[in-house]
Structure formats: C-alpha cells, structure tokens
Amino acid sequence: MPVPPSLLPLSTVVSRLRAAGCVFAEDEARLILSTARTPAELTSMLDRRVHGLPLEHVLGWAEFRGRRIIVDPGVFVPRxxxxxxxxxxxxxxxxxxxxxxxxxxxxxxxxxxxxxxxxxxxxxxxxxxxxxxxxxxxxxxxxxxxxxxxxxxxxxxxxxxxxxxxxxxxxxxxxxxxxxxxxxxxxxxxxxxxxxxxxxxxxxxxxxxxxxxxxxxxxxxxxxxxxxxxxxxxxxxxxxxxxxxxxxxxxxxxxxxxxxxxxxxx
Missing domain, CATH: 3.40.50.150 (Vaccinia Virus protein VP39)
Incomplete structure (x- = not known):
C-alpha cells in the first residue's frame, strides 16, 4: 500500500526535491509518495532521487504511451x-x-x-x-x-x-x-x-x-x-x-x- 501522506507531508518531500534541483518537484513528490510502500522505502527513494538517480530508476518504472514499463537501475529510460x-x-x-x-x-x-x-x-x-x-x-x-x-x-x-x-x-x-x-x-x-x-x-x-x-x-x-x-x-x-x-x-x-x-x- 502507498505510504499514508501523514507520515511525511507532501510539502516536505517537495522541499527536499526542489533543494536538490528537481525542476518538477511537486510531480515527482506525488509519484514517490504514491509508489513507496513503507516509511523506510520512502526515505530510501527520496534519498536516491536527491543524490541524482533518475526518477524512473527510483520508482522502478517509467510511463511510456500511458503504460508503466519496468526500468531497473542502469537500464536506458525510454524517452x-x-x-x-x-x-x-x-x-x-x-x-x-x-x-x-x-x-x-x-x-x-x-x-x-x-x-x-x-x-x-x-x-x-x-x-x-x-x-x-x-x-x-x-x-x-x-x-x-x-x-x-x-x-x-x-x-x-x-x-x-x-x-x-x-x-x-x-x-x-x-x-x-x-x-x-x-x-x-x-x-x-x-x-x-x-x-x-x-x-x-x-x-x-x-x-x-x-x-x-x-x-x-x-x-x-x-x-x-x-x-x-x-x-x-x-x-x-x-x-x-x-x-x-x-x-x-x-x-x-x-x-x-x-x-x-x-x-x-x-
């Protein structure tokens, strides 16, 4: 199940992403919050994104033609x-x-x-x-x-x-x-x-x-x-x-x- 928003406010996630230079911080924050299943996973995902890992590798998937495509670390992200x-x-x-x-x-x-x-x-x-x-x-x-x-x-x-x-x-x-x-x-x-x-x-x-x-x-x-x-x-x-x-x-x-x-x- 997604992490309940109360465990980490959207604004907190957005602030960390924005400080790291993420242009679409609000959109990314929502995706991370909706994908993480536990507080520990949420923390890990946020840390990896802040340290420059592509969002798709953090999430484990990329949206392509309206479908979720699994994308593992190191694999080319479909544009x-x-x-x-x-x-x-x-x-x-x-x-x-x-x-x-x-x-x-x-x-x-x-x-x-x-x-x-x-x-x-x-x-x-x-x-x-x-x-x-x-x-x-x-x-x-x-x-x-x-x-x-x-x-x-x-x-x-x-x-x-x-x-x-x-x-x-x-x-x-x-x-x-x-x-x-x-x-x-x-x-x-x-x-x-x-x-x-x-x-x-x-x-x-x-x-x-x-x-x-x-x-x-x-x-x-x-x-x-x-x-x-x-x-x-x-x-x-x-x-x-x-x-x-x-x-x-x-x-x-x-x-x-x-x-x-x-x-x-x-």
Missing part, C-alpha cells in the same frame, strides 16, 4: 519523444505482424506496439545483460521473447525474411558528446545504450547493413535519430538497399527514419 517512433510503427503494422525490437533496452517499444496491435509476434534483443533482464519482464507480458547478444546475432535464424516491423532505437550520441549529456543519463544509464561512435551512426550502419536480410517483402525498419544526423542516416539506409523517408514531430522534437525493403516489393 517520451520515442513514443513518436511507436506511433509510426502502429500506423504501418498490421495485426499479427512479426516485430523485432533491436537495442531493446527495457523493451518499451516492442511491448507498447504489441499492446496496441492484435496478435503481434514479438522478438527483442540487447547486448546489455541488465537490459535483457529488465526487458524480459516487460516483453513477456506482451507474449514476446528477449535474446541477449549483439544486434541480429542472437535472433532465431527462421526469422530471416519474415520481419514486418524492425524497431531499432540505436544509440546515436557521438562519443565526444557523451560528456555533455545530463548527469542522469551520463552517470546512470549504460554507455552502450548512448554511445553511437564518432559520428553517432556506427550502430545504425550495422543495423541497416543487415536489415534487408531480415525484413519481409515490404517490411520496414524504423529508428530515431537527431535532426542534424537525419540526412546522413537517410543516405545510409538508401545505400543498403532500403527505400527511406523521414517523419518528424515538432511537438516531441523527434525525427524518425523509415526504411522499406523495396528490393522485395513487386
């Missing part, structure tokens, strides 16, 4: 802007689609898509063992399977040529810019989930290079990138035989590239 990527996938996919979520992190993208489409056949993979453990909690609820390994390597071979939707929320921060990230990301999320190499596109190149082999006829690869990387990302997609297009959301400041397996189209 609200990435909901736009799922919007595009939902619009393109059909019931019963075969979906693969590469670099799945917590499994938020695949789990959200499976929750919004009937009969999805869902697979996910990540190279980070902590992410895989976390994703199994979220993806299993959607009837999916999670594999540990590097990109396509751990996926079942029989998926080749059958994937309708390939979600790849690849790391795309250039290595030299990691130090510029907010401390919550830089210090508390796995570097492998952030670092995209010298120009931020190293992992993406490896994904696009193998995409045509895994995609079904007309299947789509969807990934998020930054606005300034979009042109190079589109060129990479086209160079590996996929037909690219870009969609953006000004509201969410999100850029998504969609690559269609055009070589397999009639």
């Amino acid at each position: 609200r802007r990435t909901e736009f990527l799922v919007d595009q996938a939902v619009a393109l996919a059909r019931p019963g689609a075969v979906v693969v979520d590469l670099c799945c992190g917590s499994g938020a993208l695949g789990a959200a898509l499976a929750a919004e489409l009937d009969g999805v056949e869902l697979y996910a993979s990540d190279i980070d063992p902590a992410a895989v453990r976390c994703a199994r909690s979220n993806v299993a609820a959607a009837g999916g399977r999670v594999y540990e390994g590097d990109l396509y390597d751990p996926l079942p071979a029989e998926l080749a040529g059958r994937v309708d939707v390939l979600l790849a929320n690849v790391p795309y921060v250039p290595t030299r810019e990691i130090a510029l990230l907010p401390p919550e990301a830089r210090l508390h999320e796995a570097r492998v989930a952030l670092d995209g190499g010298e120009d931020g596109l190293d992992v993406l190149r490896r994904v696009t290079a193998g995409a045509a082999r895994w995609l079904a006829p007309g299947g789509r690869l969807l990934f998020e990138t930054s606005e300034r990387q979009a042109d190079r990302a589109v060129a990479t997609v086209a160079g590996d035989g996929l037909l690219p297009r870009t969609v953006t959301s000004d509201e969410l400041y999100a850029t998504v590239v969609i690559g269609t397996n055009a070589r397999a189209l009639p």
